[in-house]
Amino acid sequence: MLALLFRLGTEQFALDLAGLTAILPNSRINPIPYAPPEICGEFNWRGRMVPVIDLRQMFFGEFCEWHLTTRLIVFRWQGKTHRGNVALRAEGITDTIEYRPSDLQKPSVAHPERPGVLGTLIANGKVVRLIEPQALVWDSFHDVLFRETTS
16 A cells, blocks of 8 residues: 655654545645634635645644645545545655555554544654544534535
């Protein structure tokens, strides 16, 4: 399987490319009133507003830094009653990594109300946490992200 490798601060993460729609440069993001801090705003993409989840804020409580390698990872999200594009903002997006499902170790700590980390890979001697983008749109985000019509 192939995953996109990126950084959040000094930690390495990967995201499976299966549900990927686009990787875009970090662009102007408009704030969303009353949004949780993990949802840093939304941007216009192809005539539709796409919400942006800041992954560094989600996992470590700090916003992603602006670098040349900071990107917006757009994927198609499908929930029980809503669907649409969601973007994830991450730093240091420069490479991909191949892995086998058997290489994945279960996470040491799992948060039942905040899922998203599938497990850990060891790649080139570094710890890489594999995340599941569908699981990052937590139940608490639904009312903010999909407050009007579905796409």
